[in-house]
Amino acid sequence: MTTALPTKRIVSRHHLELWLESDAHRQVQHFVDHLNSATVGVKLSDDIHVGANVQAILDVLDDVKQIYHDTPPVDNGKSRFGNPAFRTFYDKVAQRSQELHRRIPNLDERYVAELGVYFCESWGNRTRVDYGSGMELNFLCWLLCLEKLGVTDEKDRTALVIKVFWQYMQIARLLQTGYWLEPAGSHGAQGLDDYHFAVFIFGSAQLKTHKHLRPKCIHDDEILEEFSKDYMYLAYIRYINSIKTASLRWHSPMLDDISGVKTWDKVNSGMLKMYHAEVLGKLPVAQHFYFGSLLPFPVDADADSEAASAEDPDVHVDEHGHLHVRGEAQFEDCCGIKVPAIFAASQEAHQKGVAAGGGALRPLGGLAAAGGGSGAVRRIPFD
Template identity: 25%
Template sequence: MAKIDFIKTEAYKNIKNFLYQVDISIKEDKQEHNIEHIKMLESISNKIESTALDESSHRFANNACLEVFKFLKNESSNIYFLNSFGNSTRMDYGTGHELNYFCYLYTLYKSGCLKINEVFGVLKVYFRVVRSFLNKFNIEPAGSQGIWGIDDYQILPYVFGSSELFNSSRSVFELDAKYCYIECLKSSKNKKSLVLQSFRNKRWVDINRTLLNMYDLQIFKKNVITQHFIYSEFLPNVN
């Protein structure tokens, strides 16, 4: 099978356009909550909380996380959704899985099940649920850039968090965790990220522009991530 160049596909064009649509909506529109999809995430959160840890010793992820992966199959048959909480075989999670959830929301949007100004509200809940999943079961990162990366697990909270703060004149030090960017920053395991440190005294408009470009370069244009991209009717591999 011929190797697919992701950036030449309709999938790349569609999902990149969606990224910018959500970014603009956060900046310009009143954001709303989609109760149906938030409740779905709350159901997953409850499952995570109620699942007892496997008490046998584990060097890496706790095997009890497999109960959550089984539970996800009862929530949706969407291929992007089922691959958005990590890999159940390797028991790891990374930005490619986060991208899968974003693709899942794109399919909902294109199907008329989710409005553009509801995407951010659902994503914020997803970010929190994923963090609780990672922390409880000690899920390993699928890859790590160490201090040279933003976060081993999540990038979109920073991207859209900067969209939320686009018009703010307050610095990182003056804001609290009610904002998506700050919430993720406070909970991040990568406390020594040189990228995030470089943002501390920058304007949010500049941070936002940098992060959008960085997402394109480090996610969409990184073969190590897009080689596993799931193509579909909504996100086809045609040129």
Template identity: 35%
Template sequence: MDPPQPVSPATTSFPTLETLDRSAPHHFLRPAKRINVGTDVDHFLTSKAYRDIGIFVLQLNRALVPRKHGSKLETFPLTASRTDPEPVLRLQELLRKTEAIVDDAPLDQGPRRFGNIGFRTFHTLLEQRVDGLLQEFFPEGTLGGFGQGQQVGDEQPAGPMDEIKAYLLGGFGSSQRLDYGTGHELSFLAFLGCLWKLGYFPAQPEGETPGAIERSIVLGVLEPYLKVIRRLILHYSLEPAGSHGVWGLDDHSFLPYIFGSAQLSCPLASESEPTPLEGSSPGAPRPSDAAKAELAENHRTSWMYFSAVAFINDVKKGPFWEHSPILFDISGIRDGWGKINKGMIKMFNAEVLSKFPVVQHFPFGSLFSWDTDPAAQAPVKSVHMASQPAPSVPGGPTGAGTAAPWANATRMPGPAGQQLGIPYSKAPWAGAPPTPRGGAPDTGPPPPTAFPRGVPGTASNQHSVTKAPWAK
């Protein structure tokens, strides 16, 4: 797909996630699992939930892009002076109280290769306390004044708390599998999206650059959430969930690479401009800096992209090209952070939203609905879409598994077929499996069967990464 052509300000539209009409009744639903087999992903890609996730991601993404006011450049680093509204401050305190549960869930001292079962204690305590936390931080009236829905049969009516609770709990990994991955990160994004739909966040402050509330959501809530998650990963040695291993972008997260590349993209000269597809903000770190551990560490407190890369360096040792070949190849992009941002959104659509192992546990309620979007286009049958797991048949195949991470997928949604500012096209680094600069040497020895352990709660306690197939 070719990049969109420039359009006049009069025809430019950048959709935002809808908010519910408080004057109209709303039937809430307890979120439930709907994706049970690979073919269910096809329906998900035409659902209202998929549409709303895409709109919300692009809405938050655009807010992070720098702005140019005449000769003045405005950027939005993590260290920027920012006055977060009261609802965001309450969410920060909610995250602090959630993290404090770690102190009440000590590590289990029994031997285990991956995942300390003390994490199950953490999750059990979170489930026991979540209702009290929600009542404390979302007192009556803060979620739009919606009441309980109508009772259906013997089932008690659901309310907004039932929906946001499901996504909040889903955002903190799996106590059964002792893992955390991009599907759990997606659940926390849906938690924030639910709050947006319920009118929890205030209107755009007067005099602020457009997108101020969205920036507070990303920088004031999502980034602190990622810090809590990184502590849980280190402390409980959580396994990656749904990871492609060495061929994945990151074992655990994806969103910081989207919003982090937006922070460094070419600035907007006006709010009517489409989101930039190439170029970088003046003075921004170079993409190649991500492949250098010292520079990534220097930038980790300022930029989300480098914060995520620096965490990889905390838990993985060895050459960057070896343990993170996808990010290594991306670091060679010469068309700037705007090009990387475009590719990241494409890859998020393909590797998170379109993959059965990632979205199979995502629940659907009324706010993120399983119902079909009437304006949805049929998903493109790409290589990886055709390889989704099929329904189990006795004595038959169980599916071909997932395809390589450079496979194509469908494009991000837009209402009534509208383009949302970022085209879904082939990522600039796609086309073939990444190859380390200098060529591909002979295949090395098989991966180790045992992994060294370190001090619990530190990076040294993480397992060693499996080497790339060409590693010496």
């Protein structure tokens, strides 16, 4: 197989339709489903078998974490937006990408550069200094490509979620808090959270078989404290509560609504449906997907896709190079709009003596009482 540096190819509804019918789309969708299945009933504290190759991946992530610690934020004045030190961090990761990949056993040298694109983009966007569900997707694609190359296999999938993905989540949080990364869209990760989505998929899978805990338990601080060490869903809810003002109902209304679902099984199936529809299937998100030789862009057999979509009346490109789709109101301000990081807002509130829960700050998911309301993002039924 001839390798190719991954590039963005989706720039219209026509391209999106090709993507949704492609083998690459099916592979990504099935990989997420398989990771989900491999996580059912497994605790973060369980003794999970970690093979040599998976351990090598964890070691690579440890190096990325060290790069962060070696690259402190710079004095950014009074700006509440992304810290420019993130670009230095990104460049360091990119410079070391080949070296880091060569440490992974059984990795075909020819694919190091191709993998490096997914790997580097997993940490955030260098130009915009932001982070969103598209970056999280890049990390999952990186893991998928490693499996396609035989570095890991289906026996490693539990460890890939419980150990590797959770380690990635912890590093991503460091970057978000330390560099004040901006949410990649003003509605956050499809209304769930400013940054992440997959953590709620895998986290609800962990809880599917729990005999006592129900989705409404996310409102019990004692349960969150006791069980957050075992379940990433609860750990992340606790984390969100620690950095947001006001109640969950205001800063994360969709998560609050989902807590009313009776079983974790329904939450998990709903999360998967929502992910496939709102992340993999939406043009404003899919436009950031990278295609190379391992995940190729489909060939349009009927006509040249660029020519066929050049005059798409429903799509326009803004000055930031982002696509906007007419008729999809929930995404009309999806990207290209600077949204200050919640960490900057929280610090500013603290400095001004704003009491926690006072509601003086507008939560950054775009769904607060200040104009948004809980209906600003189209819901996916969880039943």
